[in-house]
Amino acid sequence: MQQVSKTLDTFQLLRQWREGDSAAGSELFVHLYDELKHLAASRVANEGPRSDLGATELLHEAYFRLVDQSHAEWQDRAQFFAVAARVMRRIVIDKARERLAEKRGAGQPLLPLHYAEELNLDNQPEDLVALDRCLEALGTLDPDRLRLVELRFFAGLSLEETAKHLGLSRASVVRRWRVTRGWLRRNLGKSQVES
Amino acid sequence: MTATEGVQFRRIASLVEECLGFPAEQRAGEVVRRCQGEGLPLAAAVDLLLASTESTSPVRESHPPSASQPGANSSGELSGNRIGSFRIGRVLGKGGMGIVYLAEQQEPVRRQVAVKIALQPLGLQANWRIAAERQALARLNHSNIARILEAGQTSDQRPYFAMEYIDGGPVLAACDERKLGIAERLKVFLQVCRGVEHAHRNGILHRDLKPSNILASVEGSELVPKIIDFGIAKGLDEPLLDLTQVTGLAIVGTPSYIAPETIGIGEKFEAPQVADTRSDIYSLGVLLQEFLLGCRPHAQSPSDSVVSVLSKVANTDPPPLIERWYGLKPERQKRLALERSLETPIQLQRRLRGDLQWIVQKAIVRNRDERYSTVTALAADVQRHLDGEAVEAGPPTARYRLVKLLKRNRSAALSAALVLLALTFGFVARTIEARRANQRAAEAIVARDDTKKVVEFLLTLFREAAPDVAAGEEATVSDMLEEATERLGKDVFVDSPEVRADLLLQLAEVHWRRGDPQRGLILANEALELGKKELGENHRLVLGGLHVAGTIASEVGDYERSTELLLEALDRNVEVHSYDSTKVSDVLANLGAIHEEQDLDQLALDYYEQALGILERQPAPDVARITSVLSNLSVPYRKLGRLQDAEQALRRTIEIQDDLYEENHPQRAFALNNLGILLQEAKRFDDAREALKEARRVREVSLGVDHPYYGLTVNLQAQLAMRVGDWAEAEGLLNEAREVWLKSLGPDHLWSSYPEYNIGDLRLGQGDYAGALAAFQRCSEIRDIVDATPRAKAGPLLGLAIAWHAQDEYVKAKVALDTAAELLHGIPTTSSFQLLLEAVRAQNLNGKPHAEQELLLQSRLDEAVVPDDDGDWEARGLAHIMLASFEIQRNGTSARARELTMRGVADLAEVFPEHHVWHRMIVRRAEALLAGSASSASD
Known part of the structure; x- marks a missing residue:
């Protein structure tokens, strides 16, 4: 029962959102936030934070659980991942902030961040919060690049998948990724200083 | 961020992306070509972003001039041309925004020189500055400075410098090649100092x-260092390195060598300071470290960005x-040792x-105020x-070091480190099984790898702090603790009570967890007093102090004080x-634990239930904490005979x-163990066996059999x-x-006394x-040694x-029991112990009972006998046996003695089933009594 209504919700929200209903978008966000957080928590609990099973599998699982496959179109999938990546970012960052606030508390382990090593990130809460701040800045400078980062880091998509989702050639995604990564890497050092 | 900034950013990014389409060696040229007429800020921004995309070495560093450097492609057209009085030859190297050529001077003397030419024309302002400095540079005349021969501008307005050509590689490589020892290296370094x-x-x-x-x-057999690029950084590189547009920084220099104060991105956003002689001293210090150790002060990886290196240096x-x-x-x-003509690393280590x-x-x-104020002072030292x-x-003071230690590990790390340390080495000497199912202990096990790192780090630090302890041997954890405690005992941190209280508290916890609660309590009390006096009654350290001191007080048996402290902590x-x-x-859970230890089980239950209620009401319940309380909750339930509730909780x-x-997961084993105990109590031996079997399996897999x-x-x-009653198996398991x-x-640990x-x-x-006797004596000895x-001990x-x-x-029995009674004075004990104690006291030295004592015993027995089945069977049984033995001693094996004995045996059978060792012992004893052998053996 629960399952059916959930898939319906997601499916409809996606459609409504695509048709320009921004309220549906934020509802979708909240909806996904709960679902993914739950999934992620059980994942982390089962596999531990260093598990290879990361965001991608998680999102795929969520996708299959939440979106009615028989009616889904390609755009649904692309949009789902775009939203879900953003949701994952929120989850990861919220967790990191929580951890920072707790100070001495043990807390739950953080989710593994894909490709984090490319930024020399340690998956430490401080790093993640700094990353979030950088992404915020990146979003105001160039929203397209922000989407790229979110898909890579938080949805864990490969270069090929990312290219497909953004409708770009692989080569241009590679270049765009390199440049964006370089920018982040440099600015990360800086924003950590500010934090 | 403004919209223009976004436009600008996207423009820069797409320019970089375009350049990335070219082979690596052409990219610099592409940047110059694309940014022509756009002004330097854009070019610099593009250049920097481009550099950051290199995954290998985004840290910008100019290459040392070297003969093997291939000619530059983009500006190679200069070769063969004339600039000033120089004929330009091959490219020696490329650095920053300039290229260094080998050139030949014809007038006034024919000699080889190095000419550094900027890639771009400079602005008017920069040119003026160069002109102003040219004279100063010309004044420099020192054997350790490469002479500036000429400075000027090329026909296309690019500034250039000509300097003495040094036909040698970088000084460090030369030192390594020649395997110069430390003293020789220092002499070379001194020459550098003279030049500066x-x-x-x-x-x-x-x-x-x-x-x-x-x-x-x-020169001859001597190695003479020559400093190049003197003052040039200012004239040549500054405008081109104006990173303000990109990073908000204006930097001159190379990240690892740059003095922190000139960076200006410190914690408090101080403005960058103007460089002075002390900034050069900083660079000399870094250089000295490289002479000695071959690496820079801050560890860095090739992929560190400029900004991250800078922020490390600054912060x-x-x-x-x-x-x-x-x-x-x-x-x-x-x-490194070999390159310094030393045979072993240890020799180098001692030297450093x-x-x-x-x-x-x-x-x-x-x-910088703490640095040498002049190069002369540095060289003199x-x-x-x-x-x-x-x-x-001189060596930093102990206080300085501890402050450093604290500063570097401020957030959680230190306490975690110390506690983990204690747990790794000391383990938790506590009641036999997880009454307070020790969450942290389990985490310590999981995080064993991290612990290792922490321990290594601390060991390094303490080795440093106590060089006499070190000298080749490993400092032990105890040494470290002693050291730390001793230092805190002195009047350190008097001006920062918060740090002192914090450290006292952490050490208190460590001592306690390492099995020295007395010392822990003293430290915790000190922290508490200090905190209340200096930090205010509700300061977090006071709250923490109350909690820790309260918990430890229960450990040393001072339940009254413990309750008092914890209740205050609660309020x-x-x-x-x-x-x-x-x-x-957390405090409630601890209150539960100490009340349970005093057998005030109903109170304990109340506290645990309150704690559980709070935890369950949290918006995001901490399941780990919940399970810990639930698991503890089962203990008072069990003791109150509410076995079903206990089982349910578990x-x-x-x-x-x-x-x-x-x-x-190792955490599962705690609850399974408790379940095993509980089921054993409920006489469901098969279920208990299953639970323990699973606990054992989990521990074997997760922790290993050692x-x-x-x-x-x-x-x-x-x-x-x-x-x-499976004695053979029991004996095997105990072994x-x-x-x-x-x-x-090791043998001197409380747990090692359990099997005994x-x-x-x-x-x-x-x-x-x-x-x-032998086994109990061994057990008693261990418990005395560890001061359990x-x-x-009783x-x-x-x-x-x-x-x-x-x-x-x-006599001996009486001495043992009296000692036990003394130990247990003021501590609630089971009624069976009290009875046993009184019974033995009731016997005079040759085993004859005092009539008075016997009466007392009889009245106690009456109290212990309650009509329902929940009576204290053990106490009753013991009392019956005792009375029987008195009766036998007085009247021989009378019918009454027989009856008392049978009753005692029956009572004890309620607690100790037929096969239980104690049952066997009691029956044996009863038989001996009835056979009348007791009195005959009494002398």
Whole structure:
């Protein structure tokens, strides 16, 4: 029962959102936030934070659980991942902030961040919060690049998948990724200083 | 961010992307081509972003001029041309925004020179500055400075410098090649100092001192360092390195060598300071470290960005030289020693310790006021070291080090480190099984790898702090603790009570967890007093102090004080954090534990239930905490005879844990162990066996068979086997547990006394009183050595008393029991113990009872006999046997004696089933009594 209504919700929200209903978008966000957080928590609990099973599998699982496959179109999938990546970012960052606030508390382990090593990130809460701040800045400078980062880091998509989702050639995604990564890497050092 | 910024950013990014489409060596040219007419800021921004995309080396560093450098493609057209009086030859190197050529001067003398030409024309302002400095530069005339011969502008307005050509590589490589020893290296370094000193006297800063700017000229057999690029950084590179547009920084220099104060991105956003002589001293200090150790103060990886290196330099204290040394791989250490003509790394390590380390530290300390104020002072100190005199730089004080330690590990790390440390080495000497299912202990096990790192780090630090302890041997954890405690005992941190209180508290916890609660309590009380006086009644350290002191007080048996402290902690925490907070629930859970230990089980239950309620009401319930409380809750339930409730609590714990943890998570074993105990109590031996079997399996898989916790489960299995009368199995298991603990904890550990105690019990049951005595004595000795809690010490004494008594050694039995009674004074004990105590006291030295005492015993017995089945069977049984023995001693084996004995045996059979060792012992004893052998053996 629960399952059916959930898939319906997601499916409809996606459609409504695509048709320009921004309220549906934020509802979708909240909806996904709960679902993914739950999934992620059980994942982390089962596999531990260093598990290879990361965001991608998680999102795929969520996708299959939440979106009615028989009616889904390609755009649904692309949009789902775009939203879900953003949701994952929120989850990861919220967790990191929580951890920072707790100070001495043990807390739950953080989710593994894909490709984090490319930024020399340690998956430490401080790093993640700094990353979030950088992404915020990146979003105001160039929203397209922000989407790229979110898909890579938080949805864990490969270069090929990312290219497909953004409708770009692989080569241009590679270049765009390199440049964006370089920018982040440099600015990360800086924003950590500010934090 | 404004919209224009976004446009600008996208433009820069897409320019970089375009350039990335070209082969690497053409990219610089592409940047120049694309940014022509756009102004330098854009070009610089593009250049920087482009550099950051290189995954290998985004840290910008100019290459040292070297003969092997291939010619530059984009500006190679200059070769063969004439600039000033020079004929330009091949390219020596490319650096920053300039290219260095080998050139030939014809007038006034024919000689080879190096000419550095900027890639781009400079603005008017920069040109003026160059003109102003040219004269100063020309004044520099020192054998350790490459002379500036000429400066000017090319026909296309690009500035150039011509300088003495040094036909040698970078000085560091030359030192390594020649395997110069430390003293020889210091002499070379001194020459560098002389050169810089000369420039400073002439009012010129170098601003970019680094190994690649110091070349080795060979004169005869001597290696003479020559500093190049003097003052040029300012004239040539500054405008091009104006990063303001991109990063908000204006930087001149090379990241690792740049003085922190000139960076200006410090914690408090201080503005960058104008470089002065002390900035050059900083660079010299870094250079000295490289001469000595071959690496820079701050560890960095090739992929670190400029900004991250800068922020490291600006915001963190450079680790001591010796710490960097410890961080190097052994192969590297070996190679470094060889390059310094030393046979072993240890020799180099000894050489670096002391003077040299302090000199480097004084040169590169972050606060420039603490540095050497002049190059002359630095050079003088190096000279003093060479001459074997005492250097001006000294070892940092203990206080300084501890402050550093605290600063570097402020957030959680220190307490975590110390506690983990204690747990790793000391393990938690507590009641036999997870009454307070020790969450942190389990986490410590999981995080064993992290712990190792922490421990290594701390060991390094303490080795440093106590050099006499070190000298080749490992400082032990105890040494470290002693050291830390001793230092805190002195009047350190008097001006910062918060730090002092914090540290006291952490040490208190460590001592306590390492099994020294007395010391822990003293420290915790001190922290508490200090906190209340200096920090205010509701300061977090006061709250923490109350909690810790309260918990430890219970450990030393001072329940009154413990309750008082914890109740205060409760009130204050409610006030500060509100009732519904995990801080409050933690205190409540501890209150539950101490009341349970005093057998105030109903109260304990109330506290635990309150704690549980709070935890369950949290918006995001902490399941780990919940399971811990649930698991503890089962203990008072069990003791109150509410076995079903106890089982339910444990089953719920296990259920949650099954969701929370994977099958083999060590945390699961705690609850399974408790369940085993409970089921044993409920006489469901088969179920108990299953639970313990699973606990054992989990511990075997997750912790391994050498782990102390594994021993705990084995010991429980042994107790179960004894309970059901399977003595052979029990003995095997006890030996196994003993082995585990001897191996992992050593003989002098509380846990190592557990199997001894059980073996004592086993021997009693077997009627082997001599064996029982030996085992209880071993147990008692261990508990004396580790200075266990009074209750733990009394246990084996009780066993001894029974064994002596069984052998009709009443005097010895009485001594043992009196000692136990003394230990347990003021501590609630079981009624059976009290009865036993009084019964033995009731006997005079040759075993004859006092009539008075006998009456007392009889009245106690009447109290113990309650009509329902929940009476204290053990106490009743013991009392009956005692009375029987009195009766026999007085009247022989009368009918009454017989009846009393049978009753006693029947009572005890309620607690100790037929096969139980104690049952056997009692029957044996009863038989002996009735056979009348007791009195005949009494003398």
